[in-house]
Amino acid sequence: QLHLQESGPGLVKPSETLSLTCSVSGGSVRSTSYFWGWVRQPPGKALEWIGSISHIDSPYYNPSFNSRVTISRDASKNQFSLQLTSVTAADTALYYCASLPSGYVDHWGQGILVSVSS
Amino acid sequence: EIVMTQSPVTLSVSPGESATLSCRANQSIATNLAWYQQKRGQPPRLLIYGASTRATDIPARFTGSGSGTDFTLTISSLQSEDFAVYYCQQYNNWLQRTFGQGTKVEV
Numbered sequence: 001q002l003h004l005q006e007s008g009p010g011l012v013k014p015s016e017t018l019s020l021t022c023s024v025s026g027g028s029v030r031s032t033s034y035f036w037g038w039v040r041q042p043p044g045k046a047l048e049w050i051g052s053i054s055h056i057d058s059p060y061y062n063p064s065f066n067s068r069v070t071i072s073r074d075a076s077k078n079q080f081s082l083q084l085t086s087v088t089a090a091d092t093a094l095y096y097c098a099s100l101p102s103g104y105v106d107h108w109g110q111g112i113l114v115s116v117s118s
Numbered sequence: 119e120i121v122m123t124q125s126p127v128t129l130s131v132s133p134g135e136s137a138t139l140s141c142r143a144n145q146s147i148a149t150n151l152a153w154y155q156q157k158r159g160q161p162p163r164l165l166i167y168g169a170s171t172r173a174t175d176i177p178a179r180f181t182g183s184g185s186g187t188d189f190t191l192t193i194s195s196l197q198s199e200d201f202a203v204y205y206c207q208q209y210n211n212w213l214q215r216t217f218g219q220g221t222k223v224e225v
Contacts, residue, residue: 047154047162047205047217060212096161103209104152106173108161 002027004097004109012091012116018084022097022109029073029080030055035100036080038071040093041111048093052100053080087116120145120211124204124218131196131223139191139221141206146186150210153182153191156220157202165204166191193223201225 008020022036029036037052051061053071061069070083084091092115098105121144131137141151149169154162164173166182169189179200181192193200206218 046219047207049207049215049217062214064214102167103150103212103215104164104167104207105154105162106164106167108163111161 002099002107004099004107006095006097006109006112008112008114010113010115012087012114013118014088014116015086018082018087018091018114018116020082020095020097020112020114022080022082024078024080024099027099028075029078030075033101035060035102036071036073037098037100037105038082039096039098039105039108041096042090042093050082050084050095052098089116092116119214120147120208120216122206122208122216122218124206124221126221127219128222128224130225132225133196133198135196137193137196137200137223139193139204139223141184141189141191141218143187143189143208143210147208147210149185150208151182151184151189152207152209153180154205154207155200155202156205162205196223 003025005023012018035052038050053059068085073080094111096111097109099107123142125140151169153166156162170182179194203220203222205220209215
C-alpha cells in the first residue's frame with residue numbers, strides 16, 4: 001500500500017519560493033506504473049491541479065501557473081518535490097502530493113498547509 | 119481549458135435515501151472522469167475512475183455513469199459516512215486536469 005507524506009515550511013514570504021517534498025513508502029518513484037503529482041486546495045475552496053511527473057522525469061504542468069512551477073523526482077531518496085516561485089497570498093493552500101496510475105489520483109498524502117505571509 | 123461544472127452545489131438527503139450528483143464538461147472528455155469523496159479535515163478519496171469503474175474497496179452503492187460531457191454519481195441508500203463533499207475531475211487533457219467545484223451532500 002502506497003503511503004505519501006508531504007514536508008516543508010508552513011510559512012513562506014511573498015515573492016519567495018515555496019518548496020515541498022513528498023516522501024513515498026510502500027512503492028518506488030522509479031515505478032513505471034505511476035506518475036507523481038501535486039494538487040492544492042485553498043481554505044474552504046475546491047481542488048486545483050498543479051502538475052505531475054513521470055518515471056522518466058517528463059513533467060506536465062497546469063498552464064495556469066505561468067511557468068512558476070517545477071516538479072522534480074529524486075529516485076535515490078524515493079521522493080519527489082514541488083517548487084513554486086514568486087508566491088503571493090493567493091498561493092496559500094493545503095498542498096497534497098499524489099500518486100497517479102493514469103490521469104487520476106489513487107493515493108493522496110495527508111496534505112500540508114502553506115501560508116504566504118510576510 | 120476544460121471546465122467542469124457540478125450540480126447541485128449542496129444536496130440535502132436523508133440517510134437511506136439515494137443521491138444523484140451531476141458533473142458536466144464544456145467539451146467531450148470521453149470517459150476520462152474520476153470522482154472523489156472528501157470529508158472534513160481529510161484528503162480526497164478516489165471513488166470512481168474511467169467514469170464508471172469503482173476504485174478498490176469502494177462499496178457497490180456508489181455508481182458512476184456517463185460519457186462525453188455529462189456524468190452522474192449515484193449513491194444509493196446513503197449511509198452516515200457518505201455525508202461529505204464530492205468532486206469530479208477530468209483527465210482527458212493531461213496538461214490541465216481540472217476538478218469541478220464540488221457538491222456537498224448533507225443531511
